[in-house]
Amino acid sequence: MTIAQFLVLSAALFSIGIYGVLVRRNAVLVLLSVELMLAAVNINFVAFGRYFADATAGGQMFALFIITVAAAEVGIGLAIVLLIFRNRASANIDELDVLKW
Amino acid sequence: MFDYHALAPDFIVAGTVLAVLGADLFLPAGRKWLSAVVGILGLTLALIPIATLAAGDEGVRAMLDGSYVIDDFALVLKVFFILTGYIVLLMSVAYIEEDRYYQGEYYFLLLASLLGGMVMASSRDLVTLFVGLELVSGPAFLLAGWRKADSRSNEAALKFFVIGVLSAAILVYGMSLVYGMTGSLTFEGIRAASASVAEEPVFVLGILLVLVGFGFKISAVPFHFWAPDTYEGAPTPVTAYLSVGSKAAGFVGVLLVTYVAFGGAPDIWGPTLWILAALSMVVGNLIALRQENIVRLLAYSSIAHAGFMLVPFAAAGLVEGASLNQAFEATVSYVLIYGIMNLGAFAVVIAAARRTGSGQIRDWAGLGSYAPGISILLTLFLFSLAGIPPLAGWYAKFVMFLAVLQDANGWTIVLAAIAAVNAVIALYYYARVVQSVWMDAPPEHINPEPEPTGVSPSLGLAFGMLAVAVVVVGVFPELIAQFAKAASLIAGG
Numbered sequence: 173m174t175i176a177q178f179l180v181l182s183a184a185l186f187s188i189g190i191y192g193v194l195v196r197r198n199a200v201l202v203l204l205s206v207e208l209m210l211a212a213v214n215i216n217f218v219a220f221g222r223y224f225a226d227a228t229a230g231g232q233m234f235a236l237f238i239i240t241v242a243a244a245e246v247g248i249g250l251a252i253v254l255l256i257f258r259n260r261a262s263a264n265i266d267e268l269d270v271l272k273w
Numbered sequence: 274m275f276d277y278h279a280l281a282p283d284f285i286v287a288g289t290v291l292a293v294l295g296a297d298l299f300l301p302a303g304r305k306w307l308s309a310v311v312g313i314l315g316l317t318l319a320l321i322p323i324a325t326l327a328a329g330d331e332g333v334r335a336m337l338d339g340s341y342v343i344d345d346f347a348l349v350l351k352v353f354f355i356l357t358g359y360i361v362l363l364m365s366v367a368y369i370e371e372d373r374y375y376q377g378e379y380y381f382l383l384l385a386s387l388l389g390g391m392v393m394a395s396s397r398d399l400v401t402l403f404v405g406l407e408l409v410s411g412p413a414f415l416l417a418g419w420r421k422a423d424s425r426s427n428e429a430a431l432k433f434f435v436i437g438v439l440s441a442a443i444l445v446y447g448m449s450l451v452y453g454m455t456g457s458l459t460f461e462g463i464r465a466a467s468a469s470v471a472e473e474p475v476f477v478l479g480i481l482l483v484l485v486g487f488g489f490k491i492s493a494v495p496f497h498f499w500a501p502d503t504y505e506g507a508p509t510p511v512t513a514y515l516s517v518g519s520k521a522a523g524f525v526g527v528l529l530v531t532y533v534a535f536g537g538a539p540d541i542w543g544p545t546l547w548i549l550a551a552l553s554m555v556v557g558n559l560i561a562l563r564q565e566n567i568v569r570l571l572a573y574s575s576i577a578h579a580g581f582m583l584v585p586f587a588a589a590g591l592v593e594g595a596s597l598n599q600a601f602e603a604t605v606s607y608v609l610i611y612g613i614m615n616l617g618a619f620a621v622v623i624a625a626a627r628r629t630g631s632g633q634i635r636d637w638a639g640l641g642s643y644a645p646g647i648s649i650l651l652t653l654f655l656f657s658l659a660g661i662p663p664l665a666g667w668y669a670k671f672v673m674f675l676a677v678l679q680d681a682n683g684w685t686i687v688l689a690a691i692a693a694v695n696a697v698i699a700l701y702y703y704a705r706v707v708q709s710v711w712m713d714a715p716p717e718h719i720n721p722e723p724e725p726t727g728v729s730p731s732l733g734l735a736f737g738m739l740a741v742a743v744v745v746v747g748v749f750p751e752l753i754a755q756f757a758k759a760a761s762l763i764a765g766g
Contacts (some may be wrong), residue, residue, distance in 0.1 A: 176602050177476075179453075182449075185298045186446055202435055203438075206438045206439060209439075209443075213446050213449050216449035216450070216453065217449050220449065220452055220453040223453075230452070230457075231449075232639060233400065234399070234400050234403075234449075234458065237403065241403070243413055244407070245411065245438050247415050248411055249414075249434055251415070252414065252415075252418055252430045253431070255427055255430075256427045256428075258554075260424065261426075264337060264436070265431070268363075268427075
């Protein structure tokens with residue numbers, strides 16, 4: 173397999189993620205779309221790390237850090253979404269219009 | 274391998290973060306504010322190793338193959354983050370206590386976010402930079418939503434969070450492309466390898482995505498739309514922290530990636546940041562003209578200030594043979610001075626909003642007739658933000674114009690002209706607030722009798738110190754200039 177195949181997969185995943193963030197109205201689905209984008213980044217890093225045969229495994233290590241950070245972000249994000257759901261019985265981003273954009 | 278003396282400031286702040294959380298467990302309900310005292314003591318303790326490191330003459334201390342570095346830039350920015358933490362803690366004590374929300378956790382999150390800024394200042398590779406940035410942002414998302422029952426605060430937190438994680442994802446995708454083209458994660462390695470790949474479109478795309486990611490963080494137009502909503506909805510001390518600490522962390526990232534990591538490709542980031550600077554100044558200032566709420570006004574003014582801070586980058590990137598050190602120094606000076614005056618402005622806004630019970634500018638009319646102390650300080654900080662001598666803001670604008678005009682070409686002269694026009698527009702909307710405070714009659718629903726409680730001592734201490742700093746730095750700007758000059762040594766040009 174060539175490096176290009178991995179890069180195309182990751183670019184496609186990243187684009188799907190951006191599409192989801194822009195189009196989805198439910199906060200949980202927006203969160204999932206961001207996770208897709210981060211997964212695309214991980215594929216990139218691991219593929220490049222393997223391609224360079226980097227002695228310090230920099231790419232793979234960065235992917236591990238991103239997985240950890242992503243887990244923390246999901247924790248924070250779900251906490252905020254839960255809070256909003258409790259206060260308004262909806263997790264729909266469109267209905268957040270107290271503050272004008 | 275580890276230089277514990279060099280790591281001591283970060284370790285002490287990390288210890289303080291845990292100590293604050295621990296103290297919260299044992300403090301009785303009425304004395305939760307003591308955890309803020311623990312935080313202030315810890316931050317003071319962290320200044321001691323910074324002083325000994327600065328006094329020592331060992332030069333640059335590098336750890337982990339140059340990934341984590343203590344040099345003058347790192348030390349100056351660490352002191353800046355610690356002092357920002359001080360002021361925000363002082364501003365928060367009375368505010369958070371009145372709200373009766375979880376106090377210990379508030380200080381824990383605030384200090385954790387500061388620690389992230391300190392880590393970023395020392396980071397010299399992409400992994401450390403990214404982890405530091407996430408440590409700044411993560412706690413800040415929660416702080417923005419601190420008033421759990423207030424739907425505006427909820428909304429501020431969600432908007433900030435969605436934009437924050439989106440920008441982080443774009444940023445790391447850019448980083449992955451840069452790693453893929455250069456095969457290196459350290460700034461030094463990227464710089465060395467960038468000459469051979471500077472023409473590759475993927476490398477250019479990587480740099481642009483990294484800049485977009487940071488553009489959200491520093492709220493530069495067109496990545497600014499979250500900022501006014503988040504600033505308005507979040508508790509005001511948190512807003513002060515976001516507009517100074519979090520924005521400074523973003524600028525640390527931009528400074529490091531442009532001058533150090535992508536130092537070999539200024540023809541890519543120079544024009545990009547020229548556009549961001551021009552848009553931020555124009556859009557930020559024009560929308561600020563129409564704001565009725567003081568916090569939204571300061572939010573748009575902080576967007577415009579981000580534009581002013583980006584101006585020297587354009588000079589460094591677009592002019593052949595320009596002095597990189599001077600441009601770097603101009604941005605660092607601007608960030609430091611902006612920190613002082615913007616924190617001051619928000620401290621006064623907290624006091625004035627508490628006095629008048631409103632954040633609307635029209636309700637502040639005639640504030641000078643019944644609360645002259647607050648009004649004088651408000652005038653001081655707003656005029657400093659406008660850049661009127663002898664207040665600190667003039668020096669920030671002065672070095673910015675100097676950097677952009679000294680080695681000038683057509684592009685930088687156009688940008689300087691845009692900046693000059695915007696400085697005048699900004700003066701107009703700051704002066705409008707000041708005029709209303711001093712010259713208009715108070716609205717009828719305001720009770721002009723003095724309040725029994727008045728301004729809390731901690732808040733008074735915070736804006737007292739900042740007011741002195743604004744005047745002293747304005748009269749003796751070399752106090753800031755020497756630190757900015759020392760920090761600019763890493764720009765390498």
